[in-house]
Amino acid sequence: MQRRAFLTAGLGAITATALPGTSLGEDVIKLRDLYARDGSASDLALSREGQRITVDGFMAPPLQAESQFFVLTRIPMAVCPFCETEADWPADILAVYTKRIVDVVPFNRRIQSRGVLELGPYRDPDTGFLSMVRLNDAVYS
């Protein structure tokens, strides 16, 4: 059985029995599945709002040092120095507010972040970063 088939087959059982405090690695949601095609929150996101979820992705290089905030992206943030003067944020990103100061992970190492899903616009007071989908009180591995 392929890994994805294994995960999909097991998902129903995990969802049905999941309890608060489920450990990392269980019930992992792909970042892209939090967004609908038009860029709004997906039905999945709406159904899990306020719940603690685990999301798979990559840590973008932090906007600030010693921060409790980072941005999770679905693929690593790549900037072509010959083609662009700066990186453009993709449309589907996840702002992650962590319990502790962020220990930076290389931009191209896949991680899982677990926190409470929050939807709606929020502008970070320190960075000015505007997010529509967030994880609060998060941890990551």
Next chain:
Amino acid sequence: MKFRSLSIALLAATVATPALSQSISQTDNEWFQAGQARIQTELAKQANTNTAKNVILMIADGNGVGTNYATRLFMGQQEGGYGDDYVLPYETFPHLALSKVYNVNAQTPDSAGTGTAMMGGVKTKAGIIGVTADVDRGDCSTLPGNKVTAISEILHGMGKSTGFVTTARVTHATPASTYAKTVDRNFEDDSELPANCNTQTDIASQLINAMESGLIQVAMGGGARHFVPEDEELLVGGTGRRTDGENLIDTATDLGAYHAYDNASFADAPTDGTPLLGLFESSHMMYSADRFDEPSIADMAEAAVKSLSNDEDGFFLQVESGRVDHANHAGNLARVVRDGEAFAEAVERVVNMVDLSETLVIVTADHEHAIAFNGYCGRGSDILGLCMGIDGNGVEHTDEPNLGSDGKPYTVAGYLNGPGSVLIEQEDGSYSGSRPEVTEAQATDVDYIQQALVPRSSETHAGPDVAIYANGPWSHLIDGTMEQNVIFHVMNHAVNPY
């Protein structure tokens, strides 16, 4: 089109097998007969020496021979075939050459230098557009006396209409080569222009000036932020970047241009020759895999041909698929091939709209990427997936992945560098690592990043030749191994034969 369909179509012309000096036992073999049919096709070729009324240059940015191979297999496999025998629309063109793509100062080129070569007929440095290699990048004082005349300007001077469509920003390097003269490709709006630069304006301003002068009738793509002040909201989301307070979209519409910014406004766009300014995103348009509420490159190319065809003197059109390049930079082959597929659809759409007896169509790339392909894969191995074994007792692969010496499977395609590097930065700043395990399901996911060697934030361009496919008047001049700037000279000769 499948290879077999093409072969059968050609076979009808092969009525008699040529006399052979000795008996050949495989003449009934389908490959043999297809080979014979191809010979007949080649023998039947006749040079088209008509004066070209129209010229269309279609560039898939970063679509070198290797990247194009990936798209070929992807499209063929999407249709249920093995993929490698698939024929892309432009692979039916009668004439082909290889293009040497280096810039004057760069073995590995960038799109500014290559755009200038194709549009201006001279190779130049990397990073500069519409100017000669006598310019120093970023130094505005070196601009005077070093501008080159683009083929779009020549054809406009002949009374033809001109335009371009792109899935990148309209101010990006390749589309800018149709209208801009700049000592730095990054001068996309005035906020990027040095304060002491008094020899040129920013690229967005140059586009609006070109629309005002009539040089550019159709301009569609992304990049709205470069046309709007920094304190103004964009119709496509986000804010502008300009610091001079100028809203250049308003300037264009005041001059009579139609502004499209989503599918609905695009659908209402007039194609009667009214100048068209389509700005569908703040930055680049979406990848084809993610496209929502914006036209495809084929849709834009079709609208451009309709609009420009109103000119009885003819037209010039540049079509650029910019995001093949960007997905390669991301090391994300799944999006590369989907934008490659969208480009192929655009070529087919355009070719079906024009009369090839009077329209020269050139399809090419500006450069290749650091993409590479593993072996030994059996037929039908998913181009995005794992390299499966060759079945000595059949045709299709064994469904068992080949393993590296590390005991792990590997994908058909990979990159020499980029974000997919197997070397990961450690806490002490050093790089080390090993190849991750990868399954077929993971590798074929749309977000999968192919494994790479050298760690880099962005995968790089690469220097190998790219293909040039040509059809229509004087397309037979596309032949052999050519310097990239010769493309300009073929286009120029086709409209001004001597």
